[in-house]
Amino acid sequence: MIVAHNLLLDKNTGLGRNLERRTIKDVIADKIAALIASGLLAVGDELPGERELSAALSVSRQTLRSAIQTLAARGVLEVSHGSRTRVAKADLTGMAVGITSRLNVDLYDVHAVHAARLLVEQQIVGDAAERISDEALDILRRSLKAQIDCLNDPVRFLICDREFHVTIYRECGNPLLADIVTDLYTYMLEHRRRAVAQPGAIDGSFSDHQAILQALEKRDREAAMAAFAAHEERIYVSTKNLLAKVRDKRG
Numbered sequence: 001m002i003v004a005h006n007l008l009l010d011k012n013t014g015l016g017r018n019l020e021r022r023t024i025k026d027v028i029a030d031k032i033a034a035l036i037a038s039g040l041l042a043v044g045d046e047l048p049g050e051r052e053l054s055a056a057l058s059v060s061r062q063t064l065r066s067a068i069q070t071l072a073a074r075g076v077l078e079v080s081h082g083s084r085t086r087v088a089k090a091d092l093t094g095m096a097v098g099i100t101s102r103l104n105v106d107l108y109d110v111h112a113v114h115a116a117r118l119l120v121e122q123q124i125v126g127d128a129a130e131r132i133s134d135e136a137l138d139i140l141r142r143s144l145k146a147q148i149d150c151l152n153d154p155v156r157f158l159i160c161d162r163e164f165h166v167t168i169y170r171e172c173g174n175p176l177l178a179d180i181v182t183d184l185y186t187y188m189l190e191h192r193r194r195a196v197a198q199p200g201a202i203d204g205s206f207s208d209h210q211a212i213l214q215a216l217e218k219r220d221r222e223a224a225m226a227a228f229a230a231h232e233e234r235i236y237v238s239t240k241n242l243l244a245k246v247r248d249k250r251g
Helices: 002-009 024-037 051-059 062-071 112-129 134-148 152-171 175-184 187-197 201-217 223-251
Strands: none
Touching: 024 062, 024 152, 051 134, 051 152, 112 152, 112 175, 112 201, 112 223, 134 152, 134 201, 152 175, 152 187, 152 201, 175 187, 187 223, 201 223
8 A cells, every 4th residue: 555655645646735744644534524525425424344445545444544533533423333434524624625615616507517527637637648657557456446346336436436536637747737627526426426326327437447547558648538538428417317307306
């Protein structure tokens, strides 16, 4: 896990914040907090098991435990012996959960967010394909292995999915763009949780990830951009269809 730790803590890998003064425990605590802020994990939800979550986040179990204890001390998580850790509250004041929180991406419609994400993401992915490190590729390969184990678990898959995307974003060389597209990625994630639960949705995304990794391994800019565009289109269509169903039910 040392490689993953170095990528997370290196201020030049695109995180855009002063991580040189922070520990990996703090970074992982912020990652879990971001899952809560995005709506992927809601108050009362159980976190995945320790083994599964540490694999999804590419960290050791010991580091994960420390991060969970940090959040438990803040009252964000509730840790009970003999049962899984639960989300206790969604008040994340003072934690690094994104740079566009004041903007609130969810206030925009799905078409606007799709267009913005596609525009920014294409540049980021193309640049990442040309400069991606061997260490980042190793993380992506491990992510795919973790994804195989959660093809029937929407929450765990989306946690892996976020790590897969963010790892690529960080490799673009522009930390501001990486942070912006990460926030765009979180658009209505609570609805995406339901969308990926539809038959075939996770399998489709997993296949997309395989194609993306193959292009990145070849350092093929055009192929990586095309694979990401196809993946983003799948996300757009599934999210749009789900939101339409929600509106129809509301009448």
